[in-house]
């Protein structure tokens with residue numbers, strides 16, 4: 558009897574130590590929301606204990622960090638950075654240049670090419686300098702290509718020729734030590750988009766413009782094609798740049814069926830994709846492993862629920878009550894076997 562109690566005790570201790578972050582040598586991150594960090598204890602605990610990296614889900618984007626032409630608002634970004642510093646996590650910056658979440662004053666801005674360049678350069682350099690030494694890497698440019706591989710029309714594409722290269726150069730000048738990423742989604746299933754990204758990397762390299770990493774957002778779903786995912790990872794690794802799975806979530810109800818039930822079958826299909834991603838990531842050369850970042854912490858916090866209004870979606874590793882889902886320990890078992 559005593560032995561059983563002892564064994565149970567030991568296994569509880571072992572389980573308590575069995576954290577996913579300890580089964581991997583690369584960073585495990587999530588994007589976070591500062592309000593949840595301060596108001597929700599379970600959320601804060603997971604951020605503190607389970608992760609080794611953090612990204613601001615929204616608060617470093619143009620709209621929030623640069624609300625008026627002559628005003629930057631670093632308050633919420635600073636809060637996340639302070640939490641990361643206090644709990645020993647690497648902070649990733651997201652994102653300097655994007656077509657979305659742009660403040661109205663930028664949309665209304667009038668000026669010639671030089672004026673637009675000054676605006677963007679000032680934005681990038683003020684933000685990067687503010688976080689110099691505190692933010693390890695930046696998504697410098699986000700989502701510049703559309704599915705057919707052409708440059709996405711945007712404020713930046715419309716007003717600043719070669720804005721991608723210029724943005725990387727400006728970011729590098731502001732913090733020469735930061736790891737600079739091009740970040741995008743949907744490379745799987747859109748080979749022309751992937752090719753445009755590879756062409757961009759080759760072009761920047763040939764012009765000695767500093768680019769150090771590729772962010773694969775990995776907003777995928779149970780129907781995503783496994784071979785296409787493996788292909789885009791392999792192609793990204795072949796560039797020699799760092800690779801970041803930067804916004805991972807695996808949707809189980811992509812068509813937003815209101816009758817959807819998150820049953821064992823759905824959970825198993827999702828688990829299989831999580832395993833494929835971690836296993837493949839584990840095989841990347843260590844110096845190219847920037848890390849895997851989930852897009853928020855629990856299912857309840859996912860943008861798929863809020864932004865896309867898909868209430869029956871369960872895309873992350875922690876459930877609505879902040880409990881670990883079965884995929885969590887499955888991943889640890891898999892990774893321990895691979896180690």
Ligand code: XIL
Pocket residue numbers: 614615699742774804860864
């Ligand atoms: C999303 C956030 O999660 C939402 O809260 C926000 O309303 C919209 O943006 N690609 C990106 C992220 O690069 O910045 C987006 O984040 C999700 C898609």
